[in-house]
Structures are given as C-alpha cells and as structure tokens.
Amino acid sequence: SKEEIALLKEVEDNKAKADTSKKKTPAKDSVVIDWDGLTLRKAKVTIHSSSMGDALVSKDGETLYYLARFERGMNLWSTNLRTRETKMLVPLNAGFAAMSWDKDQKNIYISTDGSVIKLDPASSKQDRVSINGEMMVNTTAERQAMFDHVWRRTKKTFYTKTFHGIDWDSYKPDYDKYIPSIGNNYEFSEMLSELLGELNVSHSGSGYSGFNPSGDATASLGAFYDAAHKGNGVKILEIIKDGPLDKAGLNVEAGMIIESIDGEMITADKDLAQYLNRKSGKPTLLTIIDGTSKKEVTVKPISTGEENGLLYRRWVKRNADEVEKLSGGALGYVHIPGMNDGAFRTTYEEIMGKYFHKKGIVVDTRNNGGGDLVADLATFLSGKKFMEYGNDIRSNGYEPNFRWTKPSISIANEANYSDGHCYAYMVKEINVGKLVGMPVPGTCTFAGWEGLMDTGIRWGAPPVGVKANNGRYLENWQTEPDIKVMNEYEQVKKGVDQQLEAAVKELMKELK
Structure with missing residues (x-):
C-alpha cells in the first residue's frame, strides 16, 4: 500500500x-525478476x-x-x-x-x-x-506499385488455390494497360474492384472515400411526410419517436404542415433536403401551420445516420409488438443487426430479462452485416435444461441458468452477410430451431482488408475460408431455409411482414 x-x-x-561511513555503490541491476511461478x-x-x-x-x-x-x-x-x-x-x-x-x-x-x-x-x-511537407509523386508509378501489390498479395494469400476456377496470372496484363489512363483515385479503386470481382467471392473489392469538410450533409427533422400534399410546405404524416420534433413542449403533431425553415418558404419545386443541408445539430427555426393558425418552433435537426438509428428502433419495436399480438403474449422477439459485442449484450439482456418468462423466442437476423458472434449465439440458444432447484411448492431456478433452454425460431434473408450467413448455416447444421425466410447467399468467409499507401483506398480479398463438416467451403454455397417465405412488395407496402408472421405461426405450432 x-x-x-x-x-x-x-x-x-x-x-x-x-551509517554514513560506508560508501554507496550503485546496484549493477536494480530490477531483479523472480521467474519462478x-x-x-x-x-x-x-x-x-x-x-x-x-x-x-x-x-x-x-x-x-x-x-x-x-x-x-x-x-x-x-x-x-x-x-x-x-x-x-x-x-x-x-x-x-x-x-x-x-x-x-x-x-x-x-x-x-x-x-x-x-x-x-x-x-x-x-x-x-505542426507537420508540413511537400513531396513530388509520380502518380502513375505509384498506382502501378499499388496495383502490383494488390495482385501479388491476392495471389499469395487467397484462401483457395483454385481461385474459383480462374487463371489469376492471366488477368494482370489485361488490367495493367489501363493504369496510365486512370484519372483519379476513385477510378483506380473502381478498376481494382473490377479485377477482384473476377474472383466471384465475397469480402473483396476496393473502395475510395474522400472527406470534404464543405460537402453536402443533409440533416433530418425525424418525420415522414405526405407525398400527396399539394402546395407549399410539407405535411407531416408521422413523427418518429425520439426525433427532433418529438420533444416535450413543441406540440407538433401529424397533420400539421411545416411551411418554412429558417424563414425560407418550402416550395414544391425544391427538394426538402436542400433546406436542411448542413443544419445537423444547429438551432433551426420552423414555421408550423396547424389548421388556421401558425406557430414557430426551434429544433435541432439530426444527421441521416442518427435518423437511421431511430428508424431501426422503430422497426424493431413494431416487430416486437406484432409478435406479442400474433402469439397472444407467448413469444418474445429480438433482432440481431450485427455480430458484435453490443448486439450480443442486447440480445442476452432482452432474452434473459424482458422475455425470460416467454414460452419461446423469435430471433430475427435479417440484414445482419456480420462480425464474429456465431459460436456465442450457438452456445446461448442451444441450452438444454438438466436440473432444477426447488422444493415441493415452488421452483427456485434451473441449470444452465445462463443459456436459453426454451424453443426458438430464426429468420434470415438475402441480405444476411458474412457471419450473418454463418448464423443461418449454424441454425440448420446443429438444429437450433427452424430457419424461416429466403435463401442466404454463401458469404461465410473471413475478410482481409487493407489500406493502400495513397490515403482513402481500401481493398480486400478473403485469406481464410470456412468449411462445413463435409469439407465443402461455405463461400458461394447458399443456405436454404426450412420454411421459404418472401416478403412481397405489395404486402410490405401495407405494413405486413410475411416472414415474421410465418415464424410466429410455426413456433406456436411447436409449442402446442
């Protein structure tokens, strides 16, 4: 201490x-490490x-x-x-x-x-x-060096020596000849994507991102608008929960018309996005028409990324409410958007908390972008009760108490990617309930992304594949659902989720 x-x-x-008489001698080594244990x-x-x-x-x-x-x-x-x-x-x-x-x-x-x-x-x-400097760059030579690196690294590290049936060496001269004609990094990145696209593999390609601090950045008021409205302004159809307009004291409701933004009239010949450009997080004055009266309110618009988060939570809540209604309160619902720590914590908390006393759970993984969580979810959802604590009157718990031991059903679709596909495959392979939805493309493969020397270009090709127990790679091998259901466009427009309905119906059948 x-x-x-x-x-x-x-x-x-x-x-x-x-003892001042003794002359001090410095220790040869003042640090002595006890290696034992x-x-x-x-x-x-x-x-x-x-x-x-x-x-x-x-x-x-x-x-x-x-x-x-x-x-x-x-x-x-x-x-x-x-x-x-x-x-x-x-x-x-x-x-x-x-x-x-x-x-x-x-x-x-x-x-x-x-x-x-x-x-x-x-x-x-x-x-x-402060760092400042100048450098003369031979752009063509630099791009040639980057291209050679991409081709060479892919040749040395691609996950299968078959190269999906193509002659990788033969493509280099075909693309080499275009390098002197490349005008900017976006074009160069597109060419790399074309080259890597020859492999017909997921987790590959190239992208260029350049940040422009003075570029357009559309903000949002967090509302849906009536496309049938005629005249100036925009008519509010729905206010998104927790958005800029959903604040105490504003008293803004569906049916009202936003007539102007920061004093500028919203006209039919100009897109709403132009009035909200670069206003995210800034106090913005709105003129609202409510019937025959007008009022002014000040709000802070949000970025489109923040709005997407609100829309996602709205979608999840609507699905959870629908499952509650269709199952008569018997089932719970979770959505897993990605395979990461945050998604697992939320899934675990909701299933073992809010839905602990439900008879079954609907696990929705549609549009899951991947990550690395499939083994954790496989362990969590495949629990089998082997003992119970209690007495003659009541139960005090059971083991394993940290895993879901009741029935579950999973939903997946064409947009499940990477570990999102691994999950769909896992559900079928170890029989963790049934899989509902559409066939999931074979993308269960490990990514290998890298930034090139010229800032803004990022490329990749998979160095590691994933094999099934039969030795077949999952790449380009789609997983077929047990119950194939497509969400038809006309039904989606009406707010009907056919895949969700089918999942609830099937799981309720199992519970009977």
Whole structure:
C-alpha cells in the first residue's frame, strides 16, 4: 500500500543516515525478476473493462497511461499502479490513436486522427505538433506499385488455390494497360474492384472515400411526410419517436404542415433536403401551420445516420409488438443487426430479462452485416435444461441458468452477410430451431482488408475460408431455409411482414 511504501522508504533513509561511513555503490541491476511461478502472478492493471489502445508505463513505474474507448471515441486515461486511482487525463474522443514516449520519458506523443499532440503527463499540458511537407509523386508509378501489390498479395494469400476456377496470372496484363489512363483515385479503386470481382467471392473489392469538410450533409427533422400534399410546405404524416420534433413542449403533431425553415418558404419545386443541408445539430427555426393558425418552433435537426438509428428502433419495436399480438403474449422477439459485442449484450439482456418468462423466442437476423458472434449465439440458444432447484411448492431456478433452454425460431434473408450467413448455416447444421425466410447467399468467409499507401483506398480479398463438416467451403454455397417465405412488395407496402408472421405461426405450432 501507499503507507507501507512510505514506511519502508523511511526505514531505508534512517539506515543510510546511521551509517554514513560506508560508501554507496550503485546496484549493477536494480530490477531483479523472480521467474519462478511468474505465470501465476497475473494481475489486472486497469479497474474497468473497455476497448483498449496503446499503453505506456511511466519512467518510475508508478503510473500506467492507456488509450481506452467506452462508448464513443478513444481517450487517454491514467492509473496509479499502487493506489489504483484512475482518471481521464485527456478527452481525445478519437476514432484512432497511438502513442509513444520521447527519449527521456517525460512527454508523450499522441497520434490521433491525423494530428500529433505532445503531452506533459505531469501537468496535462498539450502542444499540437505542426507537420508540413511537400513531396513530388509520380502518380502513375505509384498506382502501378499499388496495383502490383494488390495482385501479388491476392495471389499469395487467397484462401483457395483454385481461385474459383480462374487463371489469376492471366488477368494482370489485361488490367495493367489501363493504369496510365486512370484519372483519379476513385477510378483506380473502381478498376481494382473490377479485377477482384473476377474472383466471384465475397469480402473483396476496393473502395475510395474522400472527406470534404464543405460537402453536402443533409440533416433530418425525424418525420415522414405526405407525398400527396399539394402546395407549399410539407405535411407531416408521422413523427418518429425520439426525433427532433418529438420533444416535450413543441406540440407538433401529424397533420400539421411545416411551411418554412429558417424563414425560407418550402416550395414544391425544391427538394426538402436542400433546406436542411448542413443544419445537423444547429438551432433551426420552423414555421408550423396547424389548421388556421401558425406557430414557430426551434429544433435541432439530426444527421441521416442518427435518423437511421431511430428508424431501426422503430422497426424493431413494431416487430416486437406484432409478435406479442400474433402469439397472444407467448413469444418474445429480438433482432440481431450485427455480430458484435453490443448486439450480443442486447440480445442476452432482452432474452434473459424482458422475455425470460416467454414460452419461446423469435430471433430475427435479417440484414445482419456480420462480425464474429456465431459460436456465442450457438452456445446461448442451444441450452438444454438438466436440473432444477426447488422444493415441493415452488421452483427456485434451473441449470444452465445462463443459456436459453426454451424453443426458438430464426429468420434470415438475402441480405444476411458474412457471419450473418454463418448464423443461418449454424441454425440448420446443429438444429437450433427452424430457419424461416429466403435463401442466404454463401458469404461465410473471413475478410482481409487493407489500406493502400495513397490515403482513402481500401481493398480486400478473403485469406481464410470456412468449411462445413463435409469439407465443402461455405463461400458461394447458399443456405436454404426450412420454411421459404418472401416478403412481397405489395404486402410490405401495407405494413405486413410475411416472414415474421410465418415464424410466429410455426413456433406456436411447436409449442402446442
């Protein structure tokens, strides 16, 4: 403890004062490692769990500095390794960050989202390091080098030597000849996608992303509008829950008309998006017509990404309510949008919490974009009860109490991708209930993405495939559902989800 260290230091100081005749000799090696039983002396040095980045230890070994992400960006934290005192040292909110000491271990240099910060951890003083330089680039030669790298790496690392039946070597000269004619990185990225597309494989291709800080960025008011409305303004058909218009005190309702935005009349010849361009998060004045009266309200529009999140939650709630109604309260519903930690936590919390007393669960994985969660879900959903606690009067629980032991049914569709396909395959392979929906394309393969030297270009081709127990690769081998149901366009327009209805009907049959 801190007190014990202070006491030990005081004892050593007293000894040194009592014997001043002896000349001190520096220790040859002040650090002595006891290797015996080293693996048994593990200790967690941080007090909380998070997504970790770089970590550094101070020169005196007293303080740990580390980059950690909890919900949003990465920030710099420090922990006193003796007292365990932990605090956020610098709020970076960075998408990416890395750090290292200077040669004297006095200052930390942090690379964060394209900039470099010099930090004095003792005072938390920050200085931004300016970097500037010019370089003459032979663009054609650079693109040739990048192209050669993509072709060569794919040749060396592609997951199967068959190359899906094509002669990979023969394609290089066919595409080489176009490189001198490439005009920009977007065109170059498109050409790489064409080349990699010859492989007929998932998790491949190339993309170019360039950030324009002054580019268009349409905001949203979080509402659906009546397309049949004539005249100026837009008529509200539905207000999305938790959106900008769904705030206490605004009293904005469906049927009202938004006549103008920041004093500019909304006319029929101009798209609504133009009035909301670059207004996300900014106070925006709306003129609302309510029957014969007008009023003005101020709101903060949200980004289209935030609106998509609200629409997703709206869709999930509608599905959950529909399952509750169709099953008479017997079944629960969860949607798994991706195969990641957050999705698993939400799924586990809802099934073992809100739906724990339901007789069965509908597991919807439609449009699942993948990740790496299939084994966890297979374990969780395939529980078999083997004992129960209780007495003659009541039950006090059962084992396994951390797995779902009741019936389930899964829904998948054509948009399940990567680990989303792995899930559909798993349901059929180990018989975790039935699979409802449409055939899932064979994309259960591991990605291998890489950024090229010219900023903004990202490409990939799968280095690892996934095989079934019979030795066949799952790539390009679609999984057929037990019950094939297509959501027909005319029914979707009416708000009918035929796949969801079929899943509920089938699971209720099993429960009888």
